[in-house]
Amino acid sequence: MGMIDKRIIPLAIGGLGIGTTEFTVMGLLPDIAKTLQITIPEAGHLISAYALGVVVGAPILIGYSVKFPPKKVLMVLMMIFTLFNGLSAIAPDYTTMLIIRFLSGLPHGAFFGVGTVVASRMAGKGKEALYISLMFTGLTVANLAMVPLVTYIGHTFHWRWYFAIVAAIGLLALLFLKIWLPKMETNQEAHFLEELKFLKKRQSWLVLMITAIGFGGLFTWFSYITPLMTVIAGVKESQMAYVMILAGAGMVVGNLGGGILSDKLGPEKTCALLLFLMMSSLGCVFFLSEYQSVAFVLTFICGALSMSVAAPINIMMMKAAPKSEMMAAAFMQAAFNIANAMGAFLGGIPLEYGYSFNYPSLVGVGMTFIGLIIALRYKYLYSLQTEEEELPIDCVSCDK
Numbered sequence: 001m002g003m004i005d006k007r008i009i010p011l012a013i014g015g016l017g018i019g020t021t022e023f024t025v026m027g028l029l030p031d032i033a034k035t036l037q038i039t040i041p042e043a044g045h046l047i048s049a050y051a052l053g054v055v056v057g058a059p060i061l062i063g064y065s066v067k068f069p070p071k072k073v074l075m076v077l078m079m080i081f082t083l084f085n086g087l088s089a090i091a092p093d094y095t096t097m098l099i100i101r102f103l104s105g106l107p108h109g110a111f112f113g114v115g116t117v118v119a120s121r122m123a124g125k126g127k128e129a130l131y132i133s134l135m136f137t138g139l140t141v142a143n144l145a146m147v148p149l150v151t152y153i154g155h156t157f158h159w160r161w162y163f164a165i166v167a168a169i170g171l172l173a174l175l176f177l178k179i180w181l182p183k184m185e186t187n188q189e190a191h192f193l194e195e196l197k198f199l200k201k202r203q204s205w206l207v208l209m210i211t212a213i214g215f216g217g218l219f220t221w222f223s224y225i226t227p228l229m230t231v232i233a234g235v236k237e238s239q240m241a242y243v244m245i246l247a248g249a250g251m252v253v254g255n256l257g258g259g260i261l262s263d264k265l266g267p268e269k270t271c272a273l274l275l276f277l278m279m280s281s282l283g284c285v286f287f288l289s290e291y292q293s294v295a296f297v298l299t300f301i302c303g304a305l306s307m308s309v310a311a312p313i314n315i316m317m318m319k320a321a322p323k324s325e326m327m328a329a330a331f332m333q334a335a336f337n338i339a340n341a342m343g344a345f346l347g348g349i350p351l352e353y354g355y356s357f358n359y360p361s362l363v364g365v366g367m368t369f370i371g372l373i374i375a376l377r378y379k380y381l382y383s384l385q386t387e388e389e390e391l392p393i394d395c396v397s398c399d400k
Helices: 002-036 040-065 070-088 094-122 128-156 160-180 192-200 202-214 216-223 225-232 237-265 267-288 292-308 310-320 325-352 359-388
Strands: none
Touching (some): 002 160, 070 094, 094 325, 128 160, 128 237, 128 310, 192 325, 202 359, 216 292, 216 359, 225 237, 225 292, 237 267, 237 310, 267 310, 292 310, 325 359
């Protein structure tokens, strides 16, 4: 088992770097705005530029890399990631920074796309979801430890240190990819347009919709967690770092729990169950956030649920696209980023009309409810079929 653990570490370190670069920027926007002499909303465009890079880069980079060995592909993606994060540390002005942030986002989706497939191939039968969740552990640990730490360093010394630290994590990931990631066979038959054929199937679109809409519900809560906790729950602003650590701890627990649960119950059942729990917890946030101790408990629960669906939903996508799993996994990353953008946008609408800061989570209840309906429809249409069918042998990750 130790050997198996070792092989997954490079993917987790890559996830740690990606999570740190994606989420730390939120806390350093005022510092970046000040140095580059721009407004905070303009600095916010740096977040959008990165997300746009993820959505654009995922299908294109996967499309060009399907014929190459996964180990080489992952190393090249991490090189791109390290280079542009390093350049972010020395970007002289806003326009350059905007372009570099877009380029930094390009390898994000492709790394998780290829990594998801590699992790599931390394797993023994019946452990695929656990292995995928182990890869995403890097992303959750980033939220728990690295984001608060790097935000503190960036705020105390200079925000440019944040990008330098991310580039250092990228170099570390490169080193471990080289040493510990096993070589794997590549699919020489693969072709860009062939890889996109999974988009013709309704099954694939249902999984993407569950991700973009159902998952978006949690981003309504997470996007506005600071005003929710300070204004509604009465937490002091100086204590918000602890709230974020609590949410991050929930993510670590939920991510691994979701993987284990999915291997036991099957991904379709797990996904529907977790969406129901998300909807219930967001309802509790709306009604009970004024009670501070309850608000703390709900922060942990919502954090846990936000990452618990990652493994089962990725397994569902692989089942939907057995011959183009990497491209499908990359599209999943694009869908997660759409969920992020939609959750923040739709959650903000009641605030514009003057409603209080617990109302975004009510929007989230609606979004997770739609996600749940789609998940139940998916389960009804496809879970029996996948149990009865013999799935392709060329890909371990497609096994139930």
